[in-house]
Amino acid sequence: MTSLHAVRSAPPPGTDPLPQGGSPSPAGSALPGADLLAAVLAGTPEGEQPVTHVHRMPVRDSRTLPWPAWVSPELRARLEAQGVRVPWRHQVEAAQLARDGAHVVVATGTASGKSLAYQLPALTRLAEDPRACVLYLAPTKALARDQLGSVAALADPSVRPAAYDGDTPVEEREWVRRHSRWIVTNPDMLHRGVLPAHQRWSSTLRRVAYVVVDECHAYRGVFGSHVGHVLRRLRRICRRYGAEPVFLLASATVAEPAAAATRLVGAPVVAVTEDGSPRPGATFALWEPPLTDRTGEHGAPLRRSAAADAATLLADLVERGARTLAFVRSRRSAESVADQARSVLRDRGRGDLARRVDSYRGGYLPEERRELERALSAGDLLGVATTNALELGIDIAGLDAVVLAGYPGTLASLWQQAGRAGRAQRESLVVFVARDDPLDHYLAHHPRAVFGRPVEATVTDPTNPYVLGPQLCCAAAELPLVPEDLADFGGPAARARVEELVAEGALRRRPSGWYWAGRGRPDVDIRGSGLAPVTIIEGDTGRLLGTVDGDAAHATVHTGAVYVHRGETYVVDELCVDDAVAVVHAESPEWTTVARDVTDLAIAATDRSRSLGTVTAHTGVVDVTNQVVAYQRRRLGTGEVLAEFPLDLPARQLRTRAVWLTLDERAVGRAEVGDAELPGSLHAAEHAAIGLLPLLATCDRWDLGGVSTGLHPDTGAATIVVYDGHPGGAGFAERGFAVLRRWLQATRATVASCECESGCPSCVQSPKCGNGNEPLDKAGAVRVLDVVLDELAAAEEADATEGDGGPAPAPDRAGSCGGDADDLVF
Ligand SMILES: [Zn+2]
Numbered sequence: 001m002t003s004l005h006a007v008r009s010a011p012p013p014g015t016d017p018l019p020q021g022g023s024p025s026p027a028g029s030a031l032p033g034a035d036l037l038a039a040v041l042a043g044t045p046e047g048e049q050p051v052t053h054v055h056r057m058p059v060r061d062s063r064t065l066p067w068p069a070w071v072s073p074e075l076r077a078r079l080e081a082q083g084v085r086v087p088w089r090h091q092v093e094a095a096q097l098a099r100d101g102a103h104v105v106v107a108t109g110t111a112s113g114k115s116l117a118y119q120l121p122a123l124t125r126l127a128e129d130p131r132a133c134v135l136y137l138a139p140t141k142a143l144a145r146d147q148l149g150s151v152a153a154l155a156d157p158s159v160r161p162a163a164y165d166g167d168t169p170v171e172e173r174e175w176v177r178r179h180s181r182w183i184v185t186n187p188d189m190l191h192r193g194v195l196p197a198h199q200r201w202s203s204t205l206r207r208v209a210y211v212v213v214d215e216c217h218a219y220r221g222v223f224g225s226h227v228g229h230v231l232r233r234l235r236r237i238c239r240r241y242g243a244e245p246v247f248l249l250a251s252a253t254v255a256e257p258a259a260a261a262t263r264l265v266g267a268p269v270v271a272v273t274e275d276g277s278p279r280p281g282a283t284f285a286l287w288e289p290p291l292t293d294r295t296g297e298h299g300a301p302l303r304r305s306a307a308a309d310a311a312t313l314l315a316d317l318v319e320r321g322a323r324t325l326a327f328v329r330s331r332r333s334a335e336s337v338a339d340q341a342r343s344v345l346r347d348r349g350r351g352d353l354a355r356r357v358d359s360y361r362g363g364y365l366p367e368e369r370r371e372l373e374r375a376l377s378a379g380d381l382l383g384v385a386t387t388n389a390l391e392l393g394i395d396i397a398g399l400d401a402v403v404l405a406g407y408p409g410t411l412a413s414l415w416q417q418a419g420r421a422g423r424a425q426r427e428s429l430v431v432f433v434a435r436d437d438p439l440d441h442y443l444a445h446h447p448r449a450v451f452g453r454p455v456e457a458t459v460t461d462p463t464n465p466y467v468l469g470p471q472l473c474c475a476a477a478e479l480p481l482v483p484e485d486l487a488d489f490g491g492p493a494a495r496a497r498v499e500e501l502v503a504e505g506a507l508r509r510r511p512s513g514w515y516w517a518g519r520g521r522p523d524v525d526i527r528g529s530g531l532a533p534v535t536i537i538e539g540d541t542g543r544l545l546g547t548v549d550g551d552a553a554h555a556t557v558h559t560g561a562v563y564v565h566r567g568e569t570y571v572v573d574e575l576c577v578d579d580a581v582a583v584v585h586a587e588s589p590e591w592t593t594v595a596r597d598v599t600d601l602a603i604a605a606t607d608r609s610r611s612l613g614t615v616t617a618h619t620g621v622v623d624v625t626n627q628v629v630a631y632q633r634r635r636l637g638t639g640e641v642l643a644e645f646p647l648d649l650p651a652r653q654l655r656t657r658a659v660w661l662t663l664d665e666r667a668v669g670r671a672e673v674g675d676a677e678l679p680g681s682l683h684a685a686e687h688a689a690i691g692l693l694p695l696l697a698t699c700d701r702w703d704l705g706g707v708s709t710g711l712h713p714d715t716g717a718a719t720i721v722v723y724d725g726h727p728g729g730a731g732f733a734e735r736g737f738a739v740l741r742r743w744l745q746a747t748r749a750t751v752a753s754c755e756c757e758s759g760c761p762s763c764v765q766s767p768k769c770g771n772g773n774e775p776l777d778k779a780g781a782v783r784v785l786d787v788v789l790d791e792l793a794a795a796e797e798a799d800a801t802e803g804d805g806g807p808a809p810a811p812d813r814a815g816s817c818g819g820d821a822d823d824l825v826f
């Protein structure tokens with residue numbers, strides 16, 4: 001969030017703690033959150049208890065500090081005129097660190113006014129030094145535009161904030177370079193536009209005092225690893241012109257923000273994590289739909305869908321006058337949730353209310369958003385089902401309730417969505433409805449994972465050779481590399497990569513350094529993962545819809561696949577592998593598709609091993625050969641297999657990083673799994689482990705792959721492998737190795753606590769299993785995980801020095817969190 005949220009006036013206890021000044025509730029009749037929840041639950045059938053946990057988020061009063069004496073008086077006057085009487089503590093702490101010359105990351109909650117933390121030192125510096133300038137990097141254009149307005153309102157006229165991105169007309173670019181002192185751009189533009197043309201930018205680059213990296217948790221995985229190098233290149237070029245800018249980063253609350261930011265910038269970064277902003281009260285319920293009589297793959301029981309429960313909740317809440325947003329996964333789902341909610345209301349004789357429920361199916365046009373804001377604020381609309389399009393960049397604070405149908409993938413998104421609720425005077429209600437999925441199931445039963453100290457870390461791996469190599473070429477093309485540069489780019493890994501690049505003829509060694517030896521400039525796509533992306537084209541119109549990652553293309557846009565792009569559903573007419581093009585048409589069939597593949601995995605190198613008695617954990621490099629051989633049509637909702645079609649796609653090689661466990665015969669014996677159960681037990685543990693890694697690393701289960709076998713030729717033992725699904729790895733497997741015990745504890749808890757008898761989508765079945773979820777042995781998986789966890793516990797007792805918690809104190813986002821004594825200790 002970049003909009004300015006600081007203390008406008010310290011609220012007296014018990015009154016509106018929201019700084020945004022949200023409009024008063026026109027409905028005016030909605031109950032407090034806890035009462036809304038009770039009212040909704042009163043309607044659930046006897047014997048059904050979907051709520052697994054209720055968390056009270058008390059009103060949090062603000063903690064402030066006086067204005068630092070160095071803040072420019074004009075800036076302070078402008079802020080005060082906007083109603084910011086006194087800054088919050090984290091804003092001052094971060095601003096002071098940056099003022100003193102430290103790179104700093106402020107990692108606090110949604111709407112905690114992180115922008116003020118960097119605006120104070122940056123704008124003060126611009127006021128003090130009429131030549132100084134600031135580079136501001138945003139991951140999205142919407143955020144960039146927000147930022148322009150915010151800075152323009154605070155800065156003196158000489159700052160001339162301006163955007164320099166793909167949309168900036170060529171004739172304006174020169175003006176921005178010459179005159180703007182607050183340049184709003186993005187990593188892509190730095191990479192392609194600014195750094196390769198650094199001579200043209202030299203007068204700006206020598207004057208850069210601060211570089212602001214907003215929403216830096218967005219830079220993760222392979223893309224984040226590239227961005228890390230773009231920032232290193234920026235620092236190197238600035239140094240060349242005599243500038244040493246201070247980096248100011250803003251992040252969502254994540255685990256280990258200092259470590260993540262340090263990895264991103266390539267220099268030590270200090271974290272400020274204690275949030276001093278006030279927060280309205282809320283009742284936050286975790287909700288898991290019950291198992292039903294319906295069955296899916298191999299007769300597994302299925303839960304009622306999160307969308308169905310979200311629709312009923314939406315109707316219930318609207319009926320009680322609560323202005324409610326329901327977040328769902330796709331636009332189609334938004335429409336169907338709104339439809340279902342309307343029909344529930346009509347069945348109850350409330351056709352009047354049904355008319356006040358809608359789905360947000362507009363695009364991203366500002367006027368459509370404003371109309372929605374207006375209709376919600378005025379109370380014309382009471383309930384809206386939406387995709388995450390309304391998660392950011394829209395001002396509809398002051399809602400009575402928010403329903404989240406399914407985990408949105410990261411805690412940052414979850415809090416962003418939940419933060420849409422929060423209103424004057426009364427506490428609001430947030431309901432997280434779990435999907436039929438291991439991570440959702442885990443979260444529904446482990447409130448501390450949601451409300452406690454965050455365990456999810458923003459993961460990047462700048463030493464990925466597929467990132468490092470191209471980036472070193474870019475750096476050398478900008479300015480010859482000298483040995484001293486290499487420390488920044490990864491030290492020994494960079495040195496080794498440079499030698500390889502020389503051998504490959506990409507770089508040329510000369511006495512004054514390593515030079516780019518190729519023609520023109522290196523062509524490096526920082527959003528790609530190595531394989532050429534596949535272009536998606538709508539056949540009827542020839543319209544270019546977008547691209548999918550090359551790695552994922554065979555599994556997601558094969559001929560016949562049902563593919564959801566930006567919330568719209570399409571069916572693929574043909575995937576042309578040679579041209580890297582998928583031709584699609586808009587269609588929403590009653591089924592989804594799942595690819596079936598065969599995977600072969602060889603261990604290329606073991607980097608680190610950790611012996612745990614009868615079990616050993618490893619991390620290293622693997623070669624994965626994968627071939628998508630068929631796909632299945634599965635009925636929406638139940639997953640029932642309707643038909644299977646063969647596919648003729650070439651096998652593909654992937655060299656990547658992995659984490660793997662080997663269990664020797666004693667371990668297998670202790671787990672009491674016979675030869676017949678062993679493959680299913682390992683396979684089930686692998687599926688659940690893949691489902692749970694996104695709890696600890698900012699990835700998606702689709703970013704990961706796995707292989708398990710009772711006897712792997714390369715290890716000679718029972719083996720479970722989880723690998724990064726991107727060439728060279730993205731840091732996910734490394735993270736899994738580093739937090740192995742927490743990861744497997746969560747995995748074990750998920751499988752053991754699931755009420756199904758022998759495996760279901762909430763525990764060990766995987767929607768992406770290339771083997772049709774066979775064989776799977778749920779009970780055996782629990783016993784295998786028990787043995788591994790026993791060995792890990794024994795090893796850690798022996799070490800007694802384990803723990804990867806950073807020195808920073810945990811942000812107090814949650815308040816008290818009682819009633820989960822069975823929870824894991826994070
Ligand atoms: Zn289950």
Ligand SMILES: [Zn+2]
Pocket residue numbers: 683687766768769770771772773774
């Ligand atoms: Zn599988």
